[in-house]
Amino acid sequence: MADVIFEPLKFKNLTVKNRIFRSNVSGRFDNYDGSGNQARINWEEKFARGGVGAIMSSYVPVQLHGRIMPGYATIHRDDEIPFWRAVGKAVHKWDCKYILQLSHGGRQRDIPGVEFPIAQSSTSRPDPLHGFECKAMTKAEIDETVAAFGEGARRAREAGLD
Numbered sequence: 001m002a003d004v005i006f007e008p009l010k011f012k013n014l015t016v017k018n019r020i021f022r023s024n025v026s027g028r029f030d031n032y033d034g035s036g037n038q039a040r041i042n043w044e045e046k047f048a049r050g051g052v053g054a055i056m057s058s059y060v061p062v063q064l065h066g067r068i069m070p071g072y073a074t075i076h077r078d079d080e081i082p083f084w085r086a087v088g089k090a091v092h093k094w095d096c097k098y099i100l101q102l103s104h105g106g107r108q109r110d111i112p113g114v115e116f117p118i119a120q121s122s123t124s125r126p127d128p129l130h131g132f133e134c135k136a137m138t139k140a141e142i143d144e145t146v147a148a149f150g151e152g153a154r155r156a157r158e159a160g161l162d
Contacts, residue, residue, distance in 0.1 A: 002126070004019065006019070006099070007019065014099050014162055016053040017053045017095050017096070018051070018053040020039050020051065020052050020053045020054075021053060021054045022047050022055045023055075023056040023106045024055070026058055027104060028070075028072060029043060029071070030071055030072055030073040031071075034061070034064055034067065034073060035073065035074075035080065035083065036080070036083035036086075040073060040087065041090050042090075044057075044091050045099065046094035048052035048090070048092075048094035049094050050096075051094075052096055053096060053097065054098070054099060054162070056096065056099050057073065057100045059072060059101060060072065060102055060152070061074045061075070061076060061103055061104060061105065062074070062145075062149050062151065063076050063144075063145065063150040064103050066104035066105050066106070067105060069077060074155040075102070076100050076151075076152070077148045081155050081159045084100070084156065085158075085159040087159075088159055088160045092160075096100065097162040099162050100145075100156040100161050102149055104145060104148070104149070104154070124136050
C-alpha cells in the first residue's frame with residue numbers, strides 16, 4: 001500500500017499531485033518598491049523541483065501600505081502580473097501548484113514606518129508589536145481594502161496562479 005502522503009489531493013477545483021505542501025512565512029527576497037525579482041522565482045522553483053505538490057506563497061500585500069515590511073512582492077498593481085506569471089510558470093513546469101496568500105498587515109505595517117507612519121486598523125490603539133500609532137479605518141478605507149483583495153485575486157488569476 002502506497003503512503004497516503006504521495007497520493008493526489010483533490011479540492012473542489014484544484015487537484016494537487018501529492019499531499020506535500022510548503023508554506024512560506026516570510027519572503028523578503030523582493031525589491032523595496034514591492035516589485036518581485038529573480039531570487040523569489042529561483043526560491044519557489046527550488047521547492048517545486050524537489051517534489052512539493054503545492055506552495056503557499058509568503059505574505060503578498062494587496063495594497064502597498066498593507067505590507068508588514070519592505071522586501072515583499074505585492075500584487076497591488078496590474079504591472080505586477082507578469083512577475084507573478086513568471087513565478088507560476090517556474091513552479092507549474094514541475095507539476096506544482098502555486099497559491100497566492102493575499103494579505104494586508106492592518107496595524108502591523110512597514111517596520112520603518114516612514115512612508116506610512118500611521119497604520120490602518122479597526123482601532124486607534126497602538127500596534128502591539130512595535131507600538132506604532134494607528135487610526136481606525138473609515139468606511140471608505142474599508143471599502144478600498146475589500147476591493148483591493150478582489151483586485152489581488154483577479155491579478156493572481158490573470159497571472160495563472162492556482
